[in-house]
Amino acid sequence: MTRVLAWSVAMSSKASQAESPRLQLPRVVIVLLVSLGWPAMAGNLTNRFLLALERVRSGSAPRYDQQLILADVIPEPVRRFTNFSGDVSGRYIEALAAVASLRREEDPALDQIVNGVLAHQKPDGHFGAPPSRDFLEDDDMAMLWGNGRLLVGLLQYYRLTRRREVLHAAERLGDFLVGIAPKLHSPPVMLQFQEGKFAVGYICWTQTIEGLVELYRATQRPVFLDLAREIARRTERRPGQHTHGFLTSVRGIVALYEATLDHRFLEQAEQAVRDVVDSGNVLIHGAVPEAFRPDLVRDEGCAEADWLRLNLALWRLTGKTAYLETAERTLFNAFALNQFNTGDFGHRVFAPLAPGRPVPEHFHPLGVWGLGARAWWCCTLHGLRAFCDLFRAAFRKSGDVLYYELPVDGEFDEGGWRLRAESSLETDATVRIQVLAAGKASLKLAIRQPRWAGPLQVRLGTRAVPTRTEGGYHWLETGLRAGGHLEVFYPLRTLEVHLSDLTNAVAVFHGPWLLGVDELTSPTFFDEPWPQNRLLLPEPGLEGDLLLKQAQERRSNPFGVPVAHFLVDYLPGGYPLQLQRTTLRPLAEQTGFSSSSWAFVFRKAGSTRPGPSR
Template structure:
C-alpha cells in the first residue's frame, strides 16, 4: 500500500533505502489504517469516549480517540489525503460529548482523584486531537466541540491548578500523576491561538507555571507538558517561557534521564526500567521545536541522534511503537507493542521530521538533517535530497528549480563526520565553512546534481558513571550486538566478554573492520555502511577469540520483538588477545 501524498512530502524518492524514512512512515501508517491486531476500528477507537470498557485503558477517556484523530489529521493536512476512517470517527465522536464538555466516564465530584486524573489525561489528548483535525478541516462543529472541552478544562483549573493538588499527585503515581493535568496545556494553547480568546490563554499561563519534573515521573506526560510551554512561548512571545523550557531541557540532560542512545525512559530515575515510544516521539518533537525556535545546534543534534537511534529502535516490524526493557548492558528481550498510545504518537512525529530536513534563513537554504526531503525558497529554488547515507555514505541534492540569479545553499557538517566532499558534474566544489555549515553560492541550473560524500567517524563512547564500559558509534548511528545476528556472543558469561578494538585516544575514534558484502544484512531496514566485525574474548573461554557483528540498533525494526541487545562492552587491554592465546 502506498500513501503518495506524504511520501512525496517526506522524501519524494525511491523507497526501500535503509535511511529512507518513507518505508518507516508507511509501515506505521499502514499499521494504523489497515493493520492489527488489534485493528483500529471506529468502535474500538471510540470505546474510551462512549464510554464502553471493552479494551485496555478506556478509563483514560478520549486518549486513543484523540491520538487517532490527531495523527491522521496531521497526515491528511500534509498529504492532501482524505481518509474515510478519520471522518467516520470524528462524526461519531461529536455525538458523544457530555453536557459539561468532556467525553467518557463522569468525574468524581468536587475532589481530585486518581480516577479523575485518568479522565483528564484522555480528554487532554482529545482536545489537541480535535484542534489538529480543525487545522486540516475547519468544520464549525469540530471547533465548537473543542471550545466546549476547553471550557471544561478552564472550569477545572481552580481545583487542579492548585498547590495542594500538585503536591498530592507529584509522588510515585506515574500515569495518574499531576502530568495528567498539565498535559492539557498543549490543547489550551492551540485553542487560544485559533479562537483568540484570553480565557484559554490565561488558563494556559497558569498551567505552565505548574510544569515541573520530579523523580519517577511519567516522562511522556512531562515532555508533552513541556512542549505545551514552548507552544505558549511561541504564541505569546514571553521570553520567560522559553527560558523555562531551555532550563528544563538542560536539567533533564544533566540528570541522566536522556540515555546515551537517545532514549527517554518511561519513568524518570530512580524508576528507569524501559523506554516508551511516546516519550521518544515527544523528545524528538521537543528538540525539533526548540531548533525551529532558537536555531541552537544542540537541539538539532539531539533530534538527529534520537531520530537515527532510539526512535527507529523503538519501531516494531509491525509498524507499532511501544516499550523495550532496558538492562545494565543494553535492552531487551522483553518488549510490548503499545497500540494504545505509542503507535499513534509515533505516527504523529513523522510530519514534523519531514518539515525539519531543510530550512530557509535570510535568503539561504540550509540542509539540516541528512535524510530525504525537499527544501525551497519560493518557487525559484527547489532542492530535493535523496539520501543513501546508510547504504553507500552519500547524499544527492538535486536542483529541481533554479532562478536566473545566484542562490545560496548551506550544507551542514555534522560532528560525526570529518568532512563532507561536494561534487557537481564530476568537479569538486569548495565552499566556505561557517558556523557548522558549508556555504555554496552560485547560479544553479535546473537538474544540477550535487553529490555529498560524508567522511564518517567511528568512535568509542564511555558509559556515564562506568568508564570501564564502552559503546561504539558510526556517524549518526549507535551500534550494538544482538542475539539474532550474533547468537554465540550471548550466554551465561556474556557480561564478561571483552572486545578487541584499536582506538585513537586523542580523538576517541576506533578502527573496526567492515563486514563483507556477503555478511551484510538483507533486511528492509539494514544499514550496511555501519555494520562491522567485532572481535572479542569470550568470558568463558578467552583463549579462543571470536567475532560478532556490530550493527546499528535501528535495524531492530526488522527483527523479532524479543531480540536482546548489548550496547556496552568491556574492552581487552592491548596485547591481551596474544597473551591469552599463548597461555
C-alpha cells in the same frame, strides 16, 4: 487523483564504503497509493514512515476501526485504557490529520472518526466518564489526560479542514477545562497527584497546555492562554515521574512561548531539558526512559517521540546546535530501535535488569532485552505523528539561505523554490538534493557538517562543487538552478565514546549510528555472564577515529545499514581464555526483524591480544 509510487533503496559503491546487496522493503510497503502531491522520497526515514502508516491504516492486531477508537469517548470497556477518555481517539485524529496535511490529501475514514467523536461530547463539554465531585480519584486524572490528547487532535484536524463544528467542540472542551481549573489548582488535588501516581499523576493536567495554546490560536480567546500560563507555573519534573507526560507538558510550554514571546517560558523549557540531561535520564543511544530515575526500567515510544520533537522545536527557536545533535542521536538510534517490524512503537526493557527485581541504584543500561511491548494504545500513534515533524526538519530557511540540517529525506517548498532531499546514508553514505523548481528570489544553500562525519564532499553531476566552510556548514559558491542535482557524500567516522559513570565502559558509533551486538545473529555473545564480555578494540588514531574491519554480509534486512557492519573480537565473560568474534551493527536495524536482545555498552579489553583471532 492518485498515482502509484514505488520505493526501493538506491545502491551505489564508494571507494571507502563496502559493497552491499540491494535492500527490498516488504511488498505491502513498496507499493502504496499516494496523493499526487506526496513527495516520492526513497530513504530510510520515508520507509519507516510508510511502515508506521501502513500499520495504523491496515494493521489488524488490533485493527484501528471505529469501535476500537471511539470506545474511550463513549466510554465502553471493550479494550484496555478506555478510562483515559479520548486518548486513543485523540492521538489517532492528531496523527492522521498531520499525515493528511503533510501529504496534501483528504482522508474520508478520518472524517468519519471525527464525526463519531463529536456525537459523544457530553453537555459540559468533556468526553468520556463523568469526573468525581472533588477530582481526587485516579480516573479523574485519566479522563483529563485523554481529553487533553483529544483537544490537540481536534485542533490538528481543524487546521486541516477548517470545519467550524470541530472548532466549536474543541472550544466547549476548553471551557470545561477552564471551569474545573480551580479544583485542579487546589492544594488537596496537587498534594494527591504530584507524587507517586505515574500515569495518573498531575502530568495529566499539565499536558493540557499544548491544547490550550492551540485553542487560543484558533479562537483568540485570552482565557485559554491565561489558563495555560497558570498551569505552566505548576509544571515541574519529579523523580519517578511519567516522562511522556512531563515532556508533553514542556512541549506545551514551548508552544506557550511562541504564542506569547514571553522569554520566561522559553527559559523554563530549556531548564527542563537541562535537568533531564543532568539527572542522568538521557541514555547513550539518545533514549529517555518511560519513568525518570530511579524507576529506569524501560523506554517508551511516546517519550522518544516527545524528546525528538521538543529538541527540534528548541533548536528551531534558539539555533543552539546541541538541540539538533540531541534530536539526531535519538532519531538514528533510540527512535529507530523502538520501532517494531510491524510498524508499531512501544517499549524496550533495559538490560541487564533481572525481571521482578528492584532497579539498582545508579543503574546504567548496557543494552535492551528482546522482550518488549507494542503499545498500540499510545506509542504507535504518537510515533507516527513524530514523522511529520521530522520531514519538515530536514531543511531550514533563514533570510536568503536554505540550510540542509538533518541527513534525512525532506522537502522544501516556498517562494517558488522546491527542493527535495533523498537520503541513502545507510547504503552509500550519500544524500541527493534535487532542485525541482526555482523561485525568482535568489537562494543560497548551506549544508551542515556533522561532527560524526569527515569533511563533506559535494558534486553536481560528475564534477566536484567547491564549497566554503564556515560556522559548521558547507556553503555552495554557485547559485541554485532548476534541474540541478547535488550529491553530498558523508565520510562516516567510527568513534569510541567513554561513559564517565561506568568503569572502562565504551560505546562505538559509526556516523550517527550507535553500534551493538544482537542476539539473533550473535547468540553466543549473550552466554552468561555476558555483561563481563570485553571487546578488543584498536587504539583510536590521531583524530580519535577507530579503524575497524568491515563485515561483508549478504543478509537481507529492509532496514539494514550495510555501511556500518564491523567485525570485532571479544573475550567472553565466562571463558576469556578463548577469543571469540562478533559483528557490530546499528541498533536501528532492529526494525527489520523480530525483537532481539542487544548489547551496546561494552567493557573494553586491554590492547594486548591474548592469541590469534578465529
